[in-house]
Amino acid sequence: MADPPEGTTSEADEEIMGATYRALQEYGYADLTVRRIADEYGKSTAAVHYHYDTKDDLLAAFLDYLLARFVDAIHEVETTDPERRLDLLLDKLLVDPEGHRDLLVAMLEMRSQAPYKERFQERFDQNDEYVRYVLRTVVDDGIDRGVFADVDSDHVSRALMTIVDGARTRAAVQPEGADPGALATARRTADEYVDAVLLRDD
Amino acid sequence: MADPPEGTTSEADEEIMGATYRALQEYGYADLTVRRIADEYGKSTAAVHYHYDTKDDLLAAFLDYLLARFVDAIHEVETTDPERRLDLLLDKLLVDPEGHRDLLVAMLEMRSQAPYKERFQERFDQNDEYVRYVLRTVVDDGIDRGVFADVDSDHVSRALMTIVDGARTRAAVQPEGADPGALATARRTADEYVDAVLLRDD
Numbered sequence: 001m002a003d004p005p006e007g008t009t010s011e012a013d014e015e016i017m018g019a020t021y022r023a024l025q026e027y028g029y030a031d032l033t034v035r036r037i038a039d040e041y042g043k044s045t046a047a048v049h050y051h052y053d054t055k056d057d058l059l060a061a062f063l064d065y066l067l068a069r070f071v072d073a074i075h076e077v078e079t080t081d082p083e084r085r086l087d088l089l090l091d092k093l094l095v096d097p098e099g100h101r102d103l104l105v106a107m108l109e110m111r112s113q114a115p116y117k118e119r120f121q122e123r124f125d126q127n128d129e130y131v132r133y134v135l136r137t138v139v140d141d142g143i144d145r146g147v148f149a150d151v152d153s154d155h156v157s158r159a160l161m162t163i164v165d166g167a168r169t170r171a172a173v174q175p176e177g178a179d180p181g182a183l184a185t186a187r188r189t190a191d192e193y194v195d196a197v198l199l200r201d202d
Numbered sequence: 203m204a205d206p207p208e209g210t211t212s213e214a215d216e217e218i219m220g221a222t223y224r225a226l227q228e229y230g231y232a233d234l235t236v237r238r239i240a241d242e243y244g245k246s247t248a249a250v251h252y253h254y255d256t257k258d259d260l261l262a263a264f265l266d267y268l269l270a271r272f273v274d275a276i277h278e279v280e281t282t283d284p285e286r287r288l289d290l291l292l293d294k295l296l297v298d299p300e301g302h303r304d305l306l307v308a309m310l311e312m313r314s315q316a317p318y319k320e321r322f323q324e325r326f327d328q329n330d331e332y333v334r335y336v337l338r339t340v341v342d343d344g345i346d347r348g349v350f351a352d353v354d355s356d357h358v359s360r361a362l363m364t365i366v367d368g369a370r371t372r373a374a375v376q377p378e379g380a381d382p383g384a385l386a387t388a389r390r391t392a393d394e395y396v397d398a399v400l401l402r403d404d
Contacts, residue, residue: 196398
C-alpha cells in the first residue's frame with residue numbers, strides 16, 4: 001500500500017469503504033470488481049489501487065471497517081443494567097441488520113470463503129471473539145450482581161452467537177418478505193433462551 | 203439430460219453423486235470442476251456430461267441426493283416417544299455432521315450462492331421446509347400427548363433450525379480442533395432450549 005499525503009488517508013479510506021459497501025450490496029461478493037467499487041467511489045481504479053493493492057486487501061480492510069462500526073455501535077449501549085444491556089446488545093445483533101439483506105448475502109459469501117482466505121478468516125474470528133467477549137462480560141456482570149443465574153457464561157455467549165449466526169445465514173437466503181423473518185424468529189428465540197437460562201429462579 | 207439405457211441410470215447416478223461428494227470435500231465448491239468429479243468417478247468428463255449437461259445441473263442433483271439421504275436418515279428414527287424422537291432428530295442434525303467439516307464448508311459456499319442460483323435456492327428451501335415439518339410434527343405430537351407444553355410449534359421448529367443453521371455456519375468456519383466445537387455447543391443449546399420451552403412445568 002502506497003503512503004498517501006498526511007491528512008487525506010482517513011477521508012479517502014472512509015469514502016472507499018462506503019463505495020465498497022454500496023458495490024457489495026448491488027453486486028454481491030462474487031461479481032464485485034475494483035472497477036465497480038471505483039465507479040461507486042466516483043474515481044478511477046488507479047485511485048482505488050493507490051490505497052489498496054488488491055481487491056482482497058480492500059475487502060480485508062472492509063471487514064475491519066465493519067468490525068470498527070460494530071464496536072462503535074456497542075459503545076452506544078450505555079446502560080449498565082445487565083438485563084437491559086443484554087437486551088440492547090441482542091437488538092444490535094438481531095434487529096439492526098433488518099432491511100440490509102443484500103449486505104447479509106455478501107457477508108455470507110465472504111464468510112464461506114474464509115476457509116480459503118486466511119485474511120478473511122482472521123477478521124471473522126476477531127469479530128466473533130469480540131462479540132462473544134462483550135456478551136460474556138454482561139453475563140458475568142449479571143451473575144456478580146445476582147440478577148442472572150450462575151451459568152457458564154462462555155457457553156451462553158457461544159449459544160447466543162449460534163442463534164445470531166443462524167439468523168444471519170437464514171436471513172441471507174430466505175425469500176424476500178418471508179414472514180416470520182429469520183431475524184425476528186432469532187430475536188424471539190434469543191429472548192426465550194435468556195429467560196430460560198439466565199433469568200430462571202433457582 | 204440425455205436418456206440413458208434403462209436400468210443403468212440409478213447405479214451411475216449413485217456413483218456420480220459419490221464422486222461429487224468426494225470432489226466437494228477435497229476441492230470445495232469454488233474449485234470444483236466436472237474434470238475433478240470425473241476423475242473421482244474414474245471416467246471421462248463426457249461420461250459425466252452424458253448424465254448431467256452442466257456442473258450446476260449436477261450440483262442441483264447433488265443437493266437432491268443429500269436431501270434424499272437426510273430423509274432416509276430421518277426414517278431410521280423409529281421411536282414415536284416425542285421427547286426421545288426430538289432428541290434423536292437433533293442428533294441427526296447436530297451430531298452426525300461431526301467430522302464432515304469439508305462438506306459443511308462446501309454446503310455453506312453453495313448456500314451463499316443460493317440468492318444468485320434459483321435451483322440451489324429451491325433445494326435449500328425444500329430441505330429447510332422438510333426438516334421444519336419433521337420438527338413441527340414431533341412437537342405437535344408431544345403437545346397432543348401432553349408431554350410438551352402448549353407452544354407455538356411453528357416457531358419452535360424455526361428456533362431449532364436457527365440453532366442448526368448457526369451450528370452449520372460456525373462449524374464450517376471454525377478453526378480445526380476448536381474446543382468447544384460449534385456443533386457440540388449447538389447441541390447443548392438446543393437441549394437447553396427444548397428443556398426450557400417444551401418441557402417446562404406449567
